[in-house]
Amino acid sequence: MRSKIEQQVMAGVGIVYAARQLTSRTALELYALVLSACGVIFFVSLPHVFANLVHVMNGGLPSITTFALTAVMSTKLIVQLALLIGSFSLVSLAVNTLRSVSHPPTLAVR
Numbered sequence: 001m002r003s004k005i006e007q008q009v010m011a012g013v014g015i016v017y018a019a020r021q022l023t024s025r026t027a028l029e030l031y032a033l034v035l036s037a038c039g040v041i042f043f044v045s046l047p048h049v050f051a052n053l054v055h056v057m058n059g060g061l062p063s064i065t066t067f068a069l070t071a072v073m074s075t076k077l078i079v080q081l082a083l084l085i086g087s088f089s090l091v092s093l094a095v096n097t098l099r100s101v102s103h104p105p106t107l108a109v110r
Contacts, residue, residue: 029089030089032089033089036086036089039079040083043076043079049071
């Protein structure tokens, strides 16, 4: 059975660990991605965008690219900002994931 001091120390260590995990770079990037997705969902009529995209898809990649650029450029500034932040977060998470997969951490043996 642990003493009261040991329990308090372990609780303090647990709180510090949880705080570090919740404020890590990856966690902050995930928060930004989720918040930007919520912003886009709140400010954009996604059913209308997808309905228009279905019509444009018959024109191939050039039509889709033109549609996407026009849709982004003609929307509200807040949506453009949410898309920019979400894109940055997504790219950053992808780069970090690829970096960790290609160079997995190793334990140093002394």
